Amino acid sequence: MTDAYLEWSRSVDQEVGMSWLNMEDVAEDDESRMLRIVDLFGYLPCSPGNPSVVITIRAVEYYRVLFLRCPRLSVQPFVKALCDIHGVPFKPYLREQFSICFDLYLSILAEAKTRVNRALGRDGVNWRVENTCPACQYRLAGEEKLKFGMMGCMDGNDSLKRVQRKSSGMDDLGNVLVGAGPSRERMDSRTGGGTYFLSREEVDQFARPSSQNDAAMLNTEDSPCAPRWKNMSDKLTASMWAIFEETGLFLSLCRHGFVLLAADMVRSGEQSKYALAIVNRLIDILGEDLAMGYDIGCGFAVTAQDKHYHSLVGTFHGHAHARLCQTKHLGTYVEGNGLEDSEGCERFFSKSNALASSVRYSSSFHRRQAISAYFEHNDDFETWPNLVKFLENNYKQALEILRDVPVLQVEMHELGILSETTFSEWLEEEKEYLKSLKKEPLEETLQMEYYRKLEALFAAEKDLSAANHAWIMYTPASLPSKGPDPTRKLETDRRHALEARDDLKVHVRMLEHRLGITERWVPGTEQWERTKKMVSSATYQRAVDKLEGLVVARLFELTKMNMSGTGYKLRKHMGHALKSRSQAIRTALDQYNAAAASLKPPKPALTWEQIVECTFLSDFDLLRDTREDIRDRPWSRPRERKAMDRYFKILRAREEIKRLNIEIRRVATFLQDEDVFLQRHETELAADNPALSHQIQLYRRRRGRYNANLWSRLIKVTKLPGFTGTLLRGAEKSPFVPSLHNPTVEAAEDDDDGANDNEDDDNEDFVQAMRVMEVVGRSE
Secondary structure, three states, rough: OOOHHHHHHHHHHOOOOOOOOOHHOOOOOOOHHHHHHHHHHOOEOOOOOOOOOOOHHHHHHHHHHHHOOOOOOOOHHHHHHHHHHHOOOHHHHHHHHHHHHHHHHHHHHHHHHHHHHHHOOOOOOOOOOOOOOHHOOOOOOOOOOOOOEEEEEEEEOOOOOEOOEEOOOOEEEEEEEEOOOEEEOOOOOOOOOOOOEEOHHHHOOOOOOOOOHHHHHOOOOOOOOOOHHHHOOOOHHHHHHHOEEEEEEEEEEOOOOOOOEEEEOOOOOOHHHHHHHHHHHHHHHOOOOOOEEEOOOHHOOOOOOOOOEEEEEEEHHHHHHOHHHHHHEHHHHHOOOOOOOHHHHHHHHHHHHHHHHHHOOHHHHHHHHHHHHHHHHHHHHOOOOOOHHHHHHHHHHHHHHHHHHHHHHHHHHOOOOOOHHHHHHHHHHHHHHOOOOOOOOHHHHHHHHHHHHHHHHEEEEEEHHHHHHHHHHHOOOHHOOOOOHHHHHHHHHHHHHHHHHHHHHHHHHHHHHHHHOOOOOOOOHHHHHHHHHHHHHHHHHHHHHHHHHHHHHHHHHHHHOOOOOOOOHOOOOOOHHHHHHHHHHHHHHHHHHHHHOOOOOOOOOOOHHHHHHHHHHHHHHHHOOOOOOOOOOHHHHHHHHHHHHHHHHHHHHHHHHHHHHHHHHHHHHHHHHHHHHHHHHHHHHHHOOOHHHHHHHHHHHHOOHHHHHHHHHHHHHHOOOOOOOOOOOEOOOOOOOOOOOOOOOOOOOOOOOOOOOOOOHHHHHHHHHHHHHHEEEEEH
16 A cells, blocks of 8 residues: 555645545445545545545545644544535544544555655664754764763653543442443554654663662752652652553653654653653763753763763753752753753643643554654654754854853953952852751751750740649639639649640650750750750741742742643632732741841841842752851852853853854755755656655655755854854765765865854855755755
């Protein structure tokens, strides 16, 4: 059938429109008509024997394209639309028949794609991952080596869940529970997903880390902000396991948005095994110098020191991470990161969430089939056309940041900073300070508990003394002439006060024994006053934690309110919640300021304007410490910190310019090489296998339809004030085939830094790009 499809695809006229066949007009015993259906390759049968219904390839292709553009459109509404067009009532079996034809059509397309890749020499198991992004992976000879050979991001998403079909079961009491019995899903040997998905077996290898992996996983002490991220625990998703088979998707992208690998999250939350499996495969395929952003990247590591793997934290999620974590993993402070925000997965999920309604009740195979088709379509028709736009926007952003260099120089002069290296020294000093902030020692914790119990004991003794006095002073003459007798209440109050004091005495004696205290503390002694100060500090730190938690929750709720797909009722509910949360933040702010004022020396008070600033979250850890006054250190003062932040932004912008100059030249070279490569193979196969040659032509046209726009944007980038790159064609380090480049056309070698400061070279770049655009325009 694939052979027939390839031949039909080559010969059929590509006019726009749909051909309809009304089977009601065909007699059931018209065998000649049945033969025509088999011979005419424009139709797909619904059964392998003697089909009674056929569907045109054009109709199936229209649904495929519509579904990829609007993933919410499942088979059933499309078939209902066809019934409306033909004026016939919808029957459930029509949906089944269309689904059969659609599966058959996708299988044919997959086989055709396999033959094309085999003819192009691109049929390796890992070829797609190795060559998915020209800007990241089309490396050229002589270009400067970057610290991170490839950058990307990964994250989990629970929207693409799939309900597991189960029969009814019984609980312990004999009650019938719908969907609680054994699985009743039909066995299907097909897996789907192509080269995008990792197998469950590969992921489960990392389910229980070995002793070596145990050392690689960061613990709570190494990652102080790990407890803040609830998706590191399965408790939040345990209730889904009885309903869903796949509870979500774990995805990895390159920094430009091309899909690398994915894994199904199976009856679990976002466990570390999914990230470990994907990073392990990426390192095996892509090699060393890989940097991946992850929202809990600080709590995730792999045994890949020899491969120079670096774990980053996304810019948005980084606001809720501890300051020490930010200094290590936030892109602003990571050398070689540039302006990469590592939040590409969030943008991707905002679009792919539309798939949820289509795959929620599908089979495991059809779910993967739909997701992988969406991946491929998004790469070809969304990410690829917008690749140069991504590079252009980043270049503009970097140039805009670099315009602050004179401002930084003025600030350095006013602050008496002689060298930019001072800012790096400040950051290292801040790191060392934050590392010194450990948990409170056990002895201090026991001392504070002892202090609190003593306070409670002294208060209980006063209450008991008052109760005894009231009980002793009560006489028969005090009895009221009317009403209930209060004697029983006085006796009860005295008994409760006595029991409370005795209980506290037991706790106090236990703590004294553990602390080795021979003489009980009393107010005014040195131990009492010192521990009282520690208790005040702990109260202050809890106020800081509460305030930070409320602010973080407010940030994420505000983001959710603006997220596409959030319903009106949910937005309204969140709006009311934010009003009450704002009041809660104000209350927590008042509590913080009160706790800060009680310290000696007092901590500075905060204002509402400071709290609502997102960037202030990175300084919460500096507020927690009460052992040492750091207000005199330069990196803790607002003006110096502002200058330090400006310096690191400028530093990252310079790195981004260097990376973009390399990536822009890679894309320009790829656009020329790819077209030459595909045309050569198309010509070579035209005589022996014209049908396959035609498929290569379709593939070339599908990717090449955007070439003119890409070249136009590339030339637009060269005109940016401050552009230092080049569009000169380079020589690929490891081309797809040895004879890919034309030996008669040699590209001029650039300097190591890729800079082009010569005006004549800029003009030559422009002229060459314009010539390529003319060639592309003629071919289109």
